[in-house]
Amino acid sequence: MIEFGTGGWRAIIADGFTKQNVRLLAQGLANRILAENVAQRGVVIGYDRRFLSGDAARWAAAVLVANQIPVTLVDRPAPTPMIMWTTRNKDCAYGLAVTASHNPAIYNGIKVFTEGGRDADVEVTRSLQDGINGLTPDDVRAVADYELEDSPLLTIQRSMNWYIDSILAQLNTEVIRHSHLKVVLDPMFGVSQTCLQTILMTARCDVDVINSRHDPLFGGRLPSPNVDNLHGLRREVLERHADLGIATDGDADRLGIIDDKGNYLSANQILVLLYRYLLAGKGWQGPVVRNIATTSLLDRVAARYGQECHEVPVGFKYISAKMAETDAVIGGESSGGLTVRGHIAGKDGVYAASLLVEMIASSKRRLSELWDDIVAEYGSLEMIETAYSFTPHRRVELTDRLFERKELPAFPEKIDHVSYQDGCKVYFENGGWVVIRFSGTEPLLRVFSEMPTLDAARENVELVASCFGLDGSGASA
Known part of the structure; x- marks a missing residue:
């Protein structure tokens, strides 16, 4: 049985994550698209660097094409937020990202995005799940590999430039250029390097990269940017006298930070810093959205600026929905994902890291000092x-x-x-x-x-x- 959780469908490779199940999921989605009469709008498919991710993307594409649904295949490992952005930018009906995000290496999975590049909400995933689990392998239609390659319904996209440029357009690159920041980037053997390194170097940051090779085992650790997995990044930041270290998870929708003193900054701290920066530093107005397991320091910052903090269940689809409803400035969760108004309605570690660099450059102060300011003003939790x-x-x-x-x-x-x-x-x-x-x-x-x-x-x-x-x-x- 295929079951969707808060982060899409995930299963152990060769147990639940199999070619048959990927094709069943794609056929279930195709049936939904045809029933909704939105086939002409097409589907974007992308994938990360996990074992079988690229193959699974093509398995899904072969099914959708056989059902006469146009597919844009981002045919290189790419950040999940880029797939969401591309789904929105091309006005596609749906998007798929083959990834298990920060799960152990034995997992893979698929995230489903709906119109506008949003995480599929629970009503969509429940309906899709019921439809998929009512299918048998005989119900699946798929073209052969050679037919897929020659199909006019398949568009291959390898460029990341549109997504990169969309982030650069939202940054104050001028202030970053003159700050001469030194950054150590740890993509954790995942997919953030090309986008994030390009953005930071365009803004004239000095960037060193670690853990960048393709390793489906993620160096034998979880591709999750938490304190237990960033000892190497901490060491590099201190040895290179860097201004900060940036780590992103396997599909680049979450991040973790090491400050100039080698301290780990949690997702909670990053959210608080960025929310205050957007309000006080950039003059934005609006509430903040967090899930039930995310810091209440956000409530204190919101109250200080006459704003409201909205609490929602776990699952980023709830955060993005509440942000749209309330025109919130920022939304995020303690597990490392956040998004900002005006960008995609989903987690983006690439954009969040870029905005954090802008915050440091704009303040002309050390990251550790900026957090000390937060503690002095709002206390600590x-x-x-x-x-x-x-x-x-x-x-x-x-x-x-x-x-x-x-x-x-x-x-x-x-x-x-x-x-x-x-x-x-x-x-x-x-x-x-x-x-x-x-x-x-x-x-x-x-x-x-x-x-x-x-x-x-x-x-x-x-x-x-x-x-x-x-x-x-x-x-x-």
């Missing part, structure tokens, strides 16, 4: 995230205890209220919180806590683990 694996039997038990019987540990803080909109979120009177929810991309139970101190956040997570008998955690601050 500390977050802990843990992830626990489980058996199918345990999932049934945990679902019953958490969401049917609504059990909770005896937290030391006074509880203000509890929400079950997306998993379970406990709001404390002191402004802290705990989130417990099943991952939408991996078979994991995730537990987050944000509190005034790291010890308090860690204590809350440990109480949840003890209460529900969880083990095998991978905690990160």
Whole structure:
């Protein structure tokens, strides 16, 4: 069975991610497109550097072409945000990116985008999923490889220039040019290098690149730009006396940052810095959107400037929808994805990193100093995230205890209220919180806590683990 989560469909290669399932997904999409009578608008397909990604893109293209649907195939590894941008720019009905984003190397998957280059919402993915799982291999129509190559319905695109130029057009490259910034880029063996290096060097930054070769195993680590995976980038930043280090995940829609002192800046910190910069530095006006597991420091910044912070469930489609509804300035999540008004309605690590460079150049100060300013003005909050694996039997038990019987540990803080909109979120009177929810991309139970101190956040997570008998955690601050 093909199941869509918060980040599209992901499955283990040769188990769920197979040629047959990719073709079934493509046929299900083709059926939907034909039923909607939008075949003439076509589909954009792109892929990352994972094992079988390029092949899977062609498997999907062969099915769509057989169903008389035009396909633009970005026939080189490309950032997922570029596929979203191209879907919007070409006014295509749908887009597909073959990627499993930051999942382990044994995974691959497909993200589906709808009109305007948006993440497909839950109604679309649920309907698409039902249609796909009602098909058999005999229902799939596909042209042969040689027919695909010669088909007038297939357009090959290899250039990234339109996407790169769209980002450059939104940057103050003049201020960056005269700042002489030194940047170390870590694409984590993924797809950000060409775009991000081109943008930064066009703005006259001095750019060094690490971990750039094609390695489907991602150097034996997760292609996720979190603190545990960026020790090499930290070392390079300090040794080269760089102004910052930029890391992007496997498909370049998320980022992590190392500042000039070698400190890791989380996605939460990046969001806060960029939101304040857009309001105070660029004079923008508007609210901010975050998911339930993202820092409440954004609420403090919003309040300081007379704006509102909107909270939505996990899944970037909820962020982009609320941004469109409220004309928000910025939206993002603690896992590393963000977008800004006027750009694509989805995560873009390339654009976010470029804007952060502009922020540093414009301020004429060190990145570490800019964060110190945030702490001095708004205080600090500390977050802990843990992830626990489980058996199918345990999932049934945990679902019953958490969401049917609504059990909770005896937290030391006074509880203000509890929400079950997306998993379970406990709001404390002191402004802290705990989130417990099943991952939408991996078979994991995730537990987050944000509190005034790291010890308090860690204590809350440990109480949840003890209460529900969880083990095998991978905690990160």
